[in-house]
Amino acid sequence: MMITTINSYEDLVKERKRLKFNIALHKESIKEDIHILKDKFEPLLYILPILSLFKTNNSKIPLVTNVASLGVEFLAQRFLGRAGWITKLAVPVVFKKLASKLLNKLPIPGT
Helix, strand or coil, X not given: CCCCCCCCHHHHHHHHHXXXXXXXXXXXXHHHHHHHHHHHHHHHHHHHHHHHHHCCCCCXXXXXXXXXXXXXXXXXXXXXXXXCHHHHHHHHHHHHHHHHHHHHHCCXXXX
């Protein structure tokens, strides 16, 4: 950063023009950086719908949902014993969410 002494009105005008030019350069640099970041993070936008499966569950019947979740885990361990690690990770999550959504659609007895 350069500090200049301003002795006259012309110096003030020159300094103001210089500072405005620097601001314009920095704004352009920031726009380019943001554009680069958007390009780099674009693949993550395709993952967001998948990550929405991990949102917290507002279950009407948490006990039944938790029991169903444990049942899905048990069945997944039993039937996916020789499957790959991605399958072992993805299938239980999908089935847990499906079971949770189905259980939330059932009417609650006694209400």
